[in-house]
Amino acid sequence: MTLIKEIDYGTQAQSATKLVTLEVDGHAVTVPEGTSIMRASMEAGIKIPKLCATDTLNSFGSCRMCLVEVEGRNGTPASCTTPVAPGMKVHTSSDNVRRLRRGVMELYISDHPLDCLTCSANGDCELQDTAGEVGLREVRYGQEGANHLDAPTDGSNPYFDFDASKCIVCSRCVRACEEVQGTFALTIEGRGFASKVAAGMNEPFLTSECVSCGACVQACPTATLMEKSVVELGQPEHSVVTTCAYCGVGCSFKAEMRGDQVVRMVPWKDGKANHGHSCVKGRFAWGYASHPDRILKPMIRDKIDDPWQEVSWDVAIARVASEFKRIQAKAGVDSIGVITSSRCTNEETYLVQKLARAAFGNNNTDTCARVCHSPTGYGLGKTFGTSAGTQNFDSVEQADVMMVIGANPTDGHPVFASRMKKRLREGAKLIVIDPRQIDMVRMPHVEASYHLALRPGTNVAVMTSLAHVIVTENLIDENFVRERCELDAFSDWAAFVAEPRHSPEALEKTTGVPAELVRGAARLYATAGNGAIYYGLGVTEHSQGSTTVMAIANLAMATGNIGREGVGVNPLRGQNNVQGSCDMGSFPHELPGYRHVSGEGVRSIYEHEWGVKLNPEPGLRIPNMFDAAVDGTFLGLYVQGEDILQSDPDTHHVSKGLKAMECVVVHDLFLNETANYAHVFLPGSTFLEKDGTFTNAERRINMVRRVMAPKAGLADWETTMAISNAMGYPMNYQHPSEIMEEIARTTPTFAGVTYARLAKESVQWPCNDANPDGSPIMHVDKFQRGLGHFVITEYVPTDEKIGPRFPLLLTTGRILSQYNVGAQTRRTANVVWHPEDVLEIHPQDAEDRGIHDGDWVRLASRVGDTTLRAVLTERVAPGVVYTTFHHPVTQANVITTEYSDWATNCPEYKVTAVQVSPSNGISQWQEQYQDLTVKSRRIAAVPAK
Amino acid sequence: MSPDKLAYMANQIGKFFVSQKREDGVASIADHITKFWDPRMRRDFLAHLDEVTLDPMVRQAAERLKTPA
């Protein structure tokens, strides 16, 4: 195993089709027009010394290290900023340029500490390498003169240091923050000798606008910006390419290791989803994997108020099997089920649903996607014919207008947000539809043309009024509709949306959005060229979630914004493997590949593969499982990698359901909130401890590679196999690749997927004979279902209504540094950015209630109440309050209600009528819950026999 | 399961299909319930039709589910 070092070509690749041939030191090289001499030379295998250039950034030409001579031209141009020309003859190491480079290097080194042996970058420093390359042998100017050697180190960021004494002011960090990340947190302050890198308003990194993405650390050629983990552990000695286990962007990382110790995670330049960029979570927040809270031994207990007993794997698995069999014997085959995890790999998810269908003999399998993107499955299935985003991420580079609906990319999907911001800085336009002023509405060099700050719960009305404008102002792409869509359904839809009751003016009162903004946004989307829609859980988590997804699909079809680069309908998936867990048949009504269990054809494929008769009836969805538990017909549950108690709505109802079950098996890294109600705890493995694949929001199947042995002894797929074997249904895979072989054999969209192929390159499904190289863009010539289907989207207001008792609307979301229920990120230094959940409230609403910034407030809905601190902000409109759900102490889901999407039962997290009032501290319920948590996490000192 | 909750869910489904012009609303509602509700939910729903308020098309769909063709 070696340390992977990507080649740095110094400047960016050019996409011109016209090629230019030149000569570098006598070697002919052909490159696209516009390529720099530096890059062309590197492609010819000749590295020109450089300091301020790197191929992720635009060339800058400040260090003068890369000088070359060009025959027939005067002087010594900088090779990073000089483009190639046909027939050019370049000399990269004439005496003259070598002398010049050495002189420049001498100046740099005269103001640089000479402590290479003890420097954290020793062995990985471009300054050191370049000094070697230019043959620096002496520094004639002593270090007694004015210098920066005593400049202080800023260690405020929990993950990296800024040691100003080592800075060579190449400004790579400043440019990375601007060009790659788009945050503009850094500047070069002062001039000449006094110039230095400054964060924010010349303040510590931690308090500046820095979002800790790590782009500057990566760009820095010296030890100035350096990961604290490298300072502590030393340079890594080998690396393994794997995939981030946080969000649906699916960034590729090199896990850089010393032995089985992760030294750092570095975004991989060849990663197709992230192209070498990262966010704070994937880059830095991996410490949870070795957090002392991790449970590494299986545990059992008879009753949930007993302390846990540590036992062997055999005892724990035997307990699961005997309990599940006992329950089935008593209450029937359908009385147990599973919940698969969008955090686990495709292979693990596939096995868990197989466990339910083949070993349990029922279809009681669901996934946390139930509570996030199940409406996407239904809505896009109905309109386009399959449940997936239509584009790859790169497509955004061709977008002329982006419509972001109910999503907050800079927090939820940060690396993709950086791509969006880049395109917006290049001139693309932005429409934001969100009740809250998300960062993208206005941030450095990005400003939305329209922000439709709609009242929570009125998505369908807004989407239909946008359609109204498009139809009544003749902005339809008639050719597209005629050739690609069902015309009858289109005419019905067009007549429906054209009804005067759907005009922006008529709906203004309902939606709270001024009509002219809706009209402007509709015109912009329909006429700006390539229109791309990106949406998130603000679309799906409503009682009309599925209807909004269909309304979005309608808009894209009506304007011809489907089937090519730059357009499309793109659900931004929350968790790393939401797409994959849905693809793998985690839903109770569908076998892998979105094929309904009632289909005899598809059942027979699996009956043949699995050697059992399959149940043709749909199983229970997560919310139905809790209802059935309370009814006494559902008594056993295996939950892999999900904390349903904290993440599902109406916590009291969930806990009642869990309490009513006779055997709850939690398979997780930590004793999570659900484990308070569990009888068996099976320790899980992190993404660093297993092989497998994740599928990101662009349908890209990325390899996950094991970099260390499972700390608890078994990878999650092995644990599922053990349960199945103990239940009497044999599973004997030797490696996850064999599971993928089975998936490919049985699922047409995955037919061409193998580990051998993924080892070379990630691929986007469908990948089969028809699309041997995968499918970056879907529905190119025709929709998956044939013709696109327009659906009528009648607005049905939610029954969750404000009134005198609960006059405000609560909506929920997440923030950059924390991830979902926070089980992982709360166990990292990311807590410095978000130590607790807070309630955002408009200053007017706060004043009406006598609430000040930072006060404790009681947040109550008709189903429950909790307390948290208030933050006064105009990001939320009057009448709307907002919070996150990352911390179990707050338990925002105590407040959310049982209302759900009509088609899929996806909970209505985004609309809850609430009241906010001043409070002295935590609520009685929170106190009781904290007691319960302490009690239920006791582990007995003596292991059970 | 609570008949009222199931009836509420069925009415929600109904509200969508009622507005679809070219679909046989009753058949679509019945189909949706068959495809997405686990048998015990359907059983509990159909066992208490007299006790709950259902929109007309939803009631027709329920009757149809009671007596499969």
Ligand code: SF4
């Ligand atoms: S970590 Fe990212 S956001 Fe912070 S200064 Fe560096 S590039 Fe900018």
Ligand code: SF4
């Ligand atoms: S911190 Fe690093 S990247 Fe930034 S200017 Fe200094 S040496 Fe260059």
Ligand code: SF4
């Ligand atoms: S954007 Fe998502 S996938 Fe990429 S590093 Fe951040 S959390 Fe991981």
Ligand code: FES
């Ligand atoms: S690398 Fe070309 S001027 Fe710095």
